[in-house]
Amino acid sequence: MTRLRMLVFGALSLAYPLLVYGAMGRFDPRWLALGLFVLALMRWLATRQAQWAVVAAGTGALALAATLSSQTLPLKLYPVLVNAVLLLVFGGSLRFGPPVVERLARLQEPDLPAFAVVHTRRVTQVWCVFFVFNGSVALMTALWASDRVWALYNGVLAYVMMGVLFAGEWLVRRRVKAAHSHG
Known part of the structure; x- marks a missing residue:
């Protein structure tokens, strides 16, 4: 199960720019920000690697900025x-x-x-x-x-x-x- 989870996280991470592009204009940036943060947090929880903790923290900051501004720039x-x-x-x-x-x-x-x-x-x-x-x-x-x-x-x-x-x-x-x- 862990291997499958890592494959899913990897595929979602690789597809991130295309997923965001496809969702722009269809979903509020706040929802995209929440999805990005959940993905980064889940990846860190699955790996417990320090670099993914940093990515999750940085992603949280980007998600917060996107939520407060309702803009896509932080997501990009x-x-x-x-x-x-x-x-x-x-x-x-x-x-x-x-x-x-x-x-x-x-x-x-x-x-x-x-x-x-x-x-x-x-x-x-x-x-x-x-x-x-x-x-x-x-x-x-x-x-x-x-x-x-x-x-x-x-x-x-x-x-x-x-x-x-x-x-x-x-x-x-x-x-x-x-x-x-x-x-």
């Missing part, structure tokens, strides 16, 4: 919040270690060779740059773009870019492994 800032939290998590791991990507790699291979540790650090740095870029564009679309452009970027293009980054890293990782397996 949610992707900015998520990118900021991910930047803090990944960036903090670079400073206080081990890097997030190294922790994930060690789940598959507990005894990572030195070259792989260096590679995971670089990949974590690349993700930090991505979160800065993506969060900045998400902010610009929330503030200055149409609702349609906001939904397109945050609900489609940002995920395509993440997929390209994952695929690119996978290809680079294969080359790094191959280069070190022969020498």
Whole structure:
């Protein structure tokens, strides 16, 4: 049941921009804000991870702002919040270690060779740059773009870019492994 719940939360989180776009003009922003806050709170309760507690608190602030103003702008800032939290998590791991990507790699291979540790650090740095870029564009679309452009970027293009980054890293990782397996 927990796995199913996580899949549902993940799917709703991924679809968030498209769901908000579809609901704009049909539902009062206060109801959308309540739904967003409930989703974030449930995700935190399901995972009990610190970063999701921060997202739930930030989401609560956005939901309160949307409720008080009856505007959708606070709801459109949610992707900015998520990118900021991910930047803090990944960036903090670079400073206080081990890097997030190294922790994930060690789940598959507990005894990572030195070259792989260096590679995971670089990949974590690349993700930090991505979160800065993506969060900045998400902010610009929330503030200055149409609702349609906001939904397109945050609900489609940002995920395509993440997929390209994952695929690119996978290809680079294969080359790094191959280069070190022969020498």
